[in-house]
Amino acid sequence: MLAMNYRGPYRIRADRDMPYPEILHPGDAIVKVTRSCICGSDLHLYHGMVPDTRIGTTFGHEFIGTVVETGSEVTRLKTGDNVLVPFNIACGACPFCKQELFGNCHESNPEATAVGGIFGYSHTAGGFNGGQAEYVRVPYADVGPYVIPEWMDMDDAVMLTDVFPTGYQAAEMGGIKMGDTVVVFGAGPIGIMAAKCAWLFGAGRVIVIDHIEYRLEFARQYAQCEAYNFKSLEDPVLFLKKTTDFFGADVCIDAVGCEAAGSALQTITGRKLMLQAGSATALHWAINSVKKGGIVSIVGVYGPTTNMVPIGNVVNKGLTIRANQASVKRLLPRLIDHVQKGHVDPKGLITHRLPLAEVPDAYRIFSSKLDNCIKTVLIP
């Protein structure tokens, strides 16, 4: 079958000879993919930043499709169902799943305990092949996958597998109170969505920070927020302090993760020399520009080794840090309601649509931020 095939940093093949997936566990289903996306998280893999990303892996954790085969234990799903598949692989039975920490399942990733299984996200997240393919194996098919309602647009459905839930959870973990000033670092799909969702929680002011002008403009339009280019601010932290009467933001959200720009020291030690797990510039700014007693919500992804962050300021300012992979299944009913009521238009983030056969170009466009790309959908 046709699938994306990772060959090393910045090298990807659209490979027609990849093996078809098989049912390996009675709870599995095989899904024929109808749409899959490329995510900022995939870029960390593509850039070779995630340990144990083995050659020959197929990426892709944001996908929807049709069930074509089910294992003997599967009762809820049947052949022909159109499903959206949360990016977390979760058993639904372990103590973590019981607490709805579906991103932290204890039974889906042998290689690491810190994170649950994720489709197409290296062996550090379970060694599962992903959905940038014609077919994909979906474990625990009765737990995660959600039958797409008749009325729902397929583009909205695929955005419900990660982007909308992650952006929403970023805002939710911020514990936003009515009238709060919320600063979002990063104007990628996740940051833009987090800014949009901050309003749902009653934010009084929403500010987005990035350095890519077309993305800032997109954020202003899509999330009806303020947006500033940190390249034109001498010191983003000072700017944010000044614009909040020297108080600091009530809530800061890190929607950038380990490939942040903006600090030569962080970039050289983190992204070039790999002495730390990527550059923690945005997190640094978030901690320093939030108010005392404020909340920093992190959804940006960092590697497992270590990072330079001003933990002393976290102590001295009495900050609360909340972070996690998005727990997609937990949020779906609420978010589907938001889509139906027209509060949020997730598909509005999609700017590019390419055939799966052009997956190397699709990665390049998203990675190099070409052609005003925000979000790319691949069609097998």
Added chain:
Amino acid sequence: MENKELFGHIKGWGVDADPKNEPTYPMKKYTGDDHKRLNYDRPTLQPVTNEILHSNERPGVTAVFGTGQPPEGLSGAMRRYAFRYSEGSFSHWLPLLLADRVQMVEALVDDVKKGQIPDLIAEKGYKAEWKYNRAGVIRKGLMLAAVGALVILAVVQRNKRK
């Protein structure tokens, strides 16, 4: 001004505001089940049919796992070595990162053995770069050419001096 006037243009403003929702996720749904430790009904176990490395911070493999790309060759040996150390240790992650690079070379050798020379231009998506960032590609090309020329010049000079 009332919130309605201030934020009326933003669809859904405040619909999820809920002061009682604190402390929110990931704390919200605490059940106490954690104290039961691993004594829960585990799902059916996927049979192990090839080599699956597992973190030494757990007693064995999880109920499901991916089976692709089992450890092989030198990179495989490095990965096995890495898994002797816990996730809290640099000795776990750094060999894995290194193994990733080693495997890239192993894969390249395999490709060449099969007579399959990788099409780097296609793999790296340079077609897209050329389409949308031609100036950048040309700039990079010129820079590389300039650096190359300088190196050649330096070598020639040095040889002359000898």
